[in-house]
Amino acid sequence: MTDYAFGIDLGGTTVKIGLFSAAGxxxxxxxxxxxxxxxxxxxxxxxxxxxxxxxxxxxxxPKHLKGIGLDVPGPVLDDxxxxxxxxxxxxxxxxxxELTELTGIRNIRVANDANVxxxxxxxxxxxxxxxxxxxxxxxxxVGGGIIVRGKILxxxxxxxxxxxxxxxxDSETVLCGCGKKGHLEQYTSAxxxxxxxxxxxxxxxxxxxxxxxxxxxxxxxxDQAKAGDELALEIVDQVCRILGHALAVIACVVDPEVIVxxxxxxxxxxxxxxxxxxxxxxxxxHACENTExxxxxxxxxxxxxxxxxxxx
Amino acid sequence: MTDYAFGIDLGGTTVKIGLFSAAGxxxxxxxxxxxxxxxxxxxxxxxxxxxxxxxxxxxxxPKHLKGIGLDVPGPVLDDxxxxxxxxxxxxxxxxxxELTELTGIRNIRVANDANVxxxxxxxxxxxxxxxxxxxxxxxxxVGGGIIVRGKILxxxxxxxxxxxxxxxxDSETVLCGCGKKGHLEQYTSAxxxxxxxxxxxxxxxxxxxxxxxxxxxxxxxxDQAKAGDELALEIVDQVCRILGHALAVIACVVDPEVIVxxxxxxxxxxxxxxxxxxxxxxxxxHACENTExxxxxxxxxxxxxxxxxxxx
Numbered sequence: 001m002t003d004y005a006f007g008i009d010l011g012g013t014t015v016k017i018g019l020f021s022a023a024g025x026x027x028x029x030x031x032x033x034x035x036x037x038x039x040x041x042x043x044x045x046x047x048x049x050x051x052x053x054x055x056x057x058x059x060x061x062p063k064h065l066k067g068i069g070l071d072v073p074g075p076v077l078d079d080x081x082x083x084x085x086x087x088x089x090x091x092x093x094x095x096x097x098e099l100t101e102l103t104g105i106r107n108i109r110v111a112n113d114a115n116v117x118x119x120x121x122x123x124x125x126x127x128x129x130x131x132x133x134x135x136x137x138x139x140x141x142v143g144g145g146i147i148v149r150g151k152i153l154x155x156x157x158x159x160x161x162x163x164x165x166x167x168x169x170d171s172e173t174v175l176c177g178c179g180k181k182g183h184l185e186q187y188t189s190a191x192x193x194x195x196x197x198x199x200x201x202x203x204x205x206x207x208x209x210x211x212x213x214x215x216x217x218x219x220x221x222x223d224q225a226k227a228g229d230e231l232a233l234e235i236v237d238q239v240c241r242i243l244g245h246a247l248a249v250i251a252c253v254v255d256p257e258v259i260v261x262x263x264x265x266x267x268x269x270x271x272x273x274x275x276x277x278x279x280x281x282x283x284x285x286h287a288c289e290n291t292e293x294x295x296x297x298x299x300x301x302x303x304x305x306x307x308x309x310x311x312x
Numbered sequence: 313m314t315d316y317a318f319g320i321d322l323g324g325t326t327v328k329i330g331l332f333s334a335a336g337x338x339x340x341x342x343x344x345x346x347x348x349x350x351x352x353x354x355x356x357x358x359x360x361x362x363x364x365x366x367x368x369x370x371x372x373x374p375k376h377l378k379g380i381g382l383d384v385p386g387p388v389l390d391d392x393x394x395x396x397x398x399x400x401x402x403x404x405x406x407x408x409x410e411l412t413e414l415t416g417i418r419n420i421r422v423a424n425d426a427n428v429x430x431x432x433x434x435x436x437x438x439x440x441x442x443x444x445x446x447x448x449x450x451x452x453x454v455g456g457g458i459i460v461r462g463k464i465l466x467x468x469x470x471x472x473x474x475x476x477x478x479x480x481x482d483s484e485t486v487l488c489g490c491g492k493k494g495h496l497e498q499y500t501s502a503x504x505x506x507x508x509x510x511x512x513x514x515x516x517x518x519x520x521x522x523x524x525x526x527x528x529x530x531x532x533x534x535d536q537a538k539a540g541d542e543l544a545l546e547i548v549d550q551v552c553r554i555l556g557h558a559l560a561v562i563a564c565v566v567d568p569e570v571i572v573x574x575x576x577x578x579x580x581x582x583x584x585x586x587x588x589x590x591x592x593x594x595x596x597x598h599a600c601e602n603t604e605x606x607x608x609x610x611x612x613x614x615x616x617x618x619x620x621x622x623x624x
């Protein structure tokens with residue numbers, strides 16, 4: 001009989017639940033809402049109930065369930081404890097203990113969502129075939145995940161791979177969402193790129209197709225850059241320079257085989273990876289100059305894949 | 313009968329050989345010269361001969377030798393292969409294979425010296441009691457070693473922890489020893505600190521005790537800062553700001569429990585760690601703000617301790 005495992009991506013809005021064969025094939029996926037009310041106390045029971053229902057539907061006995069991997073949008077200590085997760089309304093929770101009690105399943109692992117997405121991309125996505133990987137996720141914010149010898153680098157405070165908050169500009173005056181200043185996220189997130197575009201348009205009166213829009217976005221900047229708009233190209237260049245140099249610093253620290261770029265901004269495609277790689281090589285320590293660049297491939301499923309990988 | 317192991321620190325001038333009990337106590341240490349002539353081909357046979365002689369003197373049979381740990385001043389791949397080591401005259405050498413053939417000993421591990429020193433400091437030095445550690449060595453250059461969950465982070469090109477070559481200043485015009493520009497080593501190594509001091513003295517005609525010296529050194533800068541010289545204090549502040557901010561970036565990547573500062577410059581003591589820690593906290597991601605700072609304690613013995621730890 002086949003063995004199964006769950007890979008569950010617990011987000012601020014929905015919980016994505018993936019049932020996988022032990023061979024790593026996605027058998028069935030569905031979503032349930034993340035009920036954040038009452039300090040998020042319904043979330044784990046809801047997940048346990050969904051797991052129970054899926055096991056019943058697929059006639060899976062506990063003996064044939066290899067485990068549950070779960071990611072959460074917050075810092076995780078010792079693959080076990082979530083240490084305050086604002087997005088879910090949680091304080092300090094031992095997720096493994098609670099979920100074991102609720103499900104009776106013993107092999108449960110939990111980790112931070114950005115780290116788990118990196119693991120998923122290593123296993124089945126843009127980082128396939130590699131063991132040492134850095135993933136940077138350019139979305140509303142900037143997240144990161146680092147894999148060393150096939151394992152998540154979680155960090156001693158659950159802050160491993162928090163590269164969105166690395167200092168890249170000493171002289172910034174505007175605050176980052178975290179309360180400090182000059183962080184990577186302020187320049188290379190979707191919101192950061194839109195901000196750089198607004199600033200660029202204000203600084204000059206050079207013509208640009210970007211002036212046509214009421215509301216600028218990272219996507220519009222990349223689209224117009226691809227269409228040849230000079231100012232848009234300069235903004236893309238500025239963003240990729242900051243990102244490439246930051247990644248060169250990261251490579252001096254963990255020296256990965258491949259850097260995977262994901263998140264909404266990565267839909268820009270090769271203009272993003274190629275320009276970033278060029279600035280990366282300019283700044284990288286010579287031994288790391290040939291580090292590969294790849295685009296993420298799993299999109300919103302990366303979390304489920306990475307989560308199940310932790311228990312397979 | 314007691315079991316033993318060797319921890320060997322292979323430097324550009326001497327080879328430090330430590331014989332340890334399996335319990336990790338240093339039993340005997342001595343040095344032999346590093347014979348770099350003829351492409352360094354005598355180095356491993358010399359080490360094998362020293363090991364043989366020590367085993368004879370201490371009546372250690374191969375059965376009672378738990379292994380040999382060795383560090384080298386160059387990049388190492390897969391704990392085995394040295395990939396070009398200019399300081400020793402070596403090209404690509406499978407050190408484990410050659411040393412096994414020469415000694416008949418099976419359990420041999422090799423790693424980069426800066427990484428091994430970090431392991432030594434974690435085990436018996438300034439990082440005792442910790443599992444996740446970053447060590448930065450401020451000497452003629454700046455080296456680094458990163459330990460994650462008790463293991464060296466060697467990197468996919470052997471460049472893990474090469475933090476001396478992380479970009480910290482985009483607008484630098486002077487070249488780093490590695491051929492690129494704006495690297496941490498250019499500001500926080502002993503030579504870098506002396507350079508900053510020379511520049512500071514040239515930029516102003518404010519009085520300073522540092523003007524008395526024909527030749528400036530990092531040591532003189534720190535000594536005068538401790539004596540209250542204002543300009544020297546400003547230079548120390550500048551150095552610690554660059555170092556503290558760089559370490560805050562590193563903490564966003566690997567999130568260690570402790571940061572250990574070693575190398576000749578670290579003899580400056582708490583003025584160095586405390587000022588650096590202050591700038592670190594200013595820039596660090598909030599989850600990492602309380603990362604501990606410590607001074608290295610093992611000095612030149614860190615390599616032997618770290619090397620033997622790899623095989624114990």
